Amino acid sequence: MLDEAALRELAATQHGVASRVQLQQAGLTPRAIRHRIATGRWVSIGRNVVALGPVPTDIWGRAQAGVLAVPSATVSHRTAGALHGLPGLSPATRAPIDLSTTVLSAVGPADVRLFRRTHRPRFQHLGGMAITTVPQTLFDLAAVLPVEELDRVVDLSLAQRRLPLSVLELSVEELSGRGVRGTPALRHLLASRRSEGGSESELERLFLEGWTAAGGVPGRQQVQMPWHARVDHLWDDEMVIGENDSRSWHTRERDFDSDRQRDAEAASFGYLTVRITWGQVKYDLEATLVRLAKILRVRAGMASHTST
Known part of the structure; x- marks a missing residue:
């Protein structure tokens, strides 16, 4: 029936x-x-x-169709990165659907790219499908992405706290020597980023150059605030603080809580803190500047409304 x-x-x-x-x-x-x-x-x-209707063109529907066409397959690589929403990854809207399978004889549809493995990768269920975990996805991407794109994806993923650095480092250590593709690239990337990710002076220079080129009015630099804290940038009228964050991944994680406390203290005086990271300036400068300009406009409007 x-x-x-x-x-x-x-x-x-x-x-x-x-x-x-x-x-x-x-x-x-x-x-x-x-x-x-x-x-x-x-x-x-x-x-x-x-x-059961029009053929899906979005990545979720296409991935689901691929999983159904290749039983026991796991969504992986670029498609998994897109479904996880990993920042910095090039758009994969019409790219082939990446699936991993342990069935060596498996054959997928024309728009599916199969990666054959001896063991099933680490996965989780997301949107009704088996999709590689974020750490596993980064390992897979490390084996197929250009170095610059991999650097961008990992840096922004860590900066946005998509996963803890300690989890990624532990995964690299666990998989070291097991012949897992992507391990050497991630090991090299992590080693290179244990030091400062761009000096504070370089970050400030790049930010200010981009900000002034876009027509932005620079705030005051290195200002001592009433609560005995020094801030990198201050827009007085808008009551907006800009803080450079060029520290290494390790330092960023360690200081995350203290940064939140500093931001909360500034907020108690009516100031909004905008953190400007190395990754944002290096990989996403235009969007960062647009966002800051919008914040300043909104805060200026709030100040004007309050004064009237």
């Missing part, structure tokens, strides 16, 4: 796609499936997968 509720649940939880086996388990006969495809209600995606 046809279970319409099960069909609706499949469409909702599997991003609009289902396998033919799942459809038969919901009560549809092969003939009924062929009829819905022939009438244009559904669309066949390869031999084993059916779109």
Whole structure:
């Protein structure tokens, strides 16, 4: 007997796609499936997968279709990075779907790129699919990304606290010597970033050059505040503080709590703190400047409204 509720649940939880086996388990006969495809209600995606409506073009739907087409596969590499929302990763909207499988004879659809492994990678369930964990995804990306893009992704992921540095370092140590692709690249990257990620003076110079070139008015530099703290930049009228954060990953993690305390203390005096990191200036300067300009406009408007 046809279970319409099960069909609706499949469409909702599997991003609009289902396998033919799942459809038969919901009560549809092969003939009924062929009829819905022939009438244009559904669309066949390869031999084993059916779109329960238009063929999905978003990465979630395409990844789900790939997983259904290659049983026991795990979403990995660039696709996993995109689904995790890892910052700094080049867009992968129409790139092939990356899947990992331990089945050496597995064959995927034309838009699927298979990575064959001897052991299943570390994974978690996200959006109803098995997707490599963030550390595992970084290892996989380290094996396929250009050095500059890998540096950007890892740096921004750590800066945005997508994973702790200690977890990544532990993973590198655990997998060292096991022939895991990506380990040498990550080991080299971590070693190079145990020192300062760009000096404070260089960060300040690059930020100010970009800010003034974009038409921004520089704030006052190295200002002593009433609560006995010195700040890197101060926009007095807007009551906005800009703090350079060019420290190494280790130092950033260690000082995270104290930074939050400094920010809270500034807030108690009515000041908003904007932290300007090395990664933001190096990899995302334009967006960083646009964001700061917007903050200053909003704060200026608030000050104007308060004064009237």
